[in-house]
Amino acid sequence: MRELELKNVIKLGEREFLISTISMHVRHSFFEGDSKKIVYETMVFEIMNDEVQFHHPIFNERYNMADEAIAEHGAIIKHPENFFII
Template sequence: MRDLELKNVIKLNGREFLISTISMHVRHSFFEGDAKKVVYETMVFEIINDEVQFHHPIFNERYNMPDEAISEHGAIIKHPENFFIL
């Protein structure tokens, strides 16, 4: 599973958050084969006045395996309080 794009908006304590999990290619070439590597990243951003605060992520994690990324994305949706402090 090289392509992955999960996006969910949750509400918590009267605030909105975007949970985004994507696949991305490693963009530096320090090591041979980096251009072919895929990593998975989950980020959480607050939404204020209908604008995603992309410049200020409140959670960020990278994974080597898509199953890890998918699992954590789901865990954040179910229990966001375990991943970021409001």
Template sequence: MQYHDLELKHIASVDDKRYFISTIKMHVRHTWLNQHDNVYVYETMIFKKEKNKVLYLEPIYTKRYDAYDKAISGHQEAIENIKNIVNKSKD
């Protein structure tokens, strides 16, 4: 399977708060298993943004994908559903 580079970024607002939505290609480095050499996944994460700083240590959403097209769709879904994602993270 061929993995394309991917780096999507978006800032979204819900009420008076801002959120950073990021989707990237990520190397899986579980090298203790030979089958994981050169394996990649795509990951979308959403972080709070306060005082112009992204709170990378406090993600409110994480989703992984095994294909480039799924990652692009997942990133768009996160953008379109940010309010629901934020509300679910408060539960």
């Protein structure tokens, strides 16, 4: 299990976005061993009036491996236009 928490704010023109990648335990217990399974999730939220719009993610993706999540987090920072509409 690899704990992960990456947070970056990027500015595109007049708009700001929070890019968040975290590790999380699977909370469904449909299958044996799910409670010990870790998935990684990247989400992007717009920041409006200094408040993160957590209720309305504009990008959301889950990964099975930390390295995938880290790579995509970095790719979003470098080329956000490839992941969400600006």
